[in-house]
Amino acid sequence: MSIHRFVYACLLLGGVSHVSDVTNEPLVCVAVPDTRCSANEFQCANGNCIEMTFRCDGVSGDCRDNSDELNCGIYLSIYSFI
Numbered sequence: 001m002s003i004h005r006f007v008y009a010c011l012l013l014g015g016v017s018h019v020s021d022v023t024n025e026p027l028v029c030v031a032v033p034d035t036r037c038s039a040n041e042f043q044c045a046n047g048n049c050i051e052m053t054f055r056c057d058g059v060s061g062d063c064r065d066n067s068d069e070l071n072c073g074i075y076l077s078i079y080s081f082i
Contacts (some may be wrong), residue, residue: 008032042068 010029043064044050054062056072063069069080 044068 008029009032010027037043038048041049042052042055042063044065045067046063046065050062050068055068058069058072060066060069072082
């Protein structure tokens with residue numbers, strides 16, 4: 001599971017009637033979790049990111065909500081008994 005990255009969300013306070021007014025308005029910024037997964041990760045339904053290799057691997061628990069095992073198709077397992 002990946003470590004959450006953060007991005008900054010900023011809001012202008014006050015009424016801005018013209019673009020030139022933006023520099024005179026107070027700006028409030030907060031750090032919020034970046035909910036996007038990287039290109040080599042799968043985003044679970046609960047927002048967590050897991051390695052793409054864990055997607056559709058037939059093992060539950062990678063995503064705590066098991067969303068990584070949805071819409072994966074049919075798995076056939078071959079067991080040999082001695």
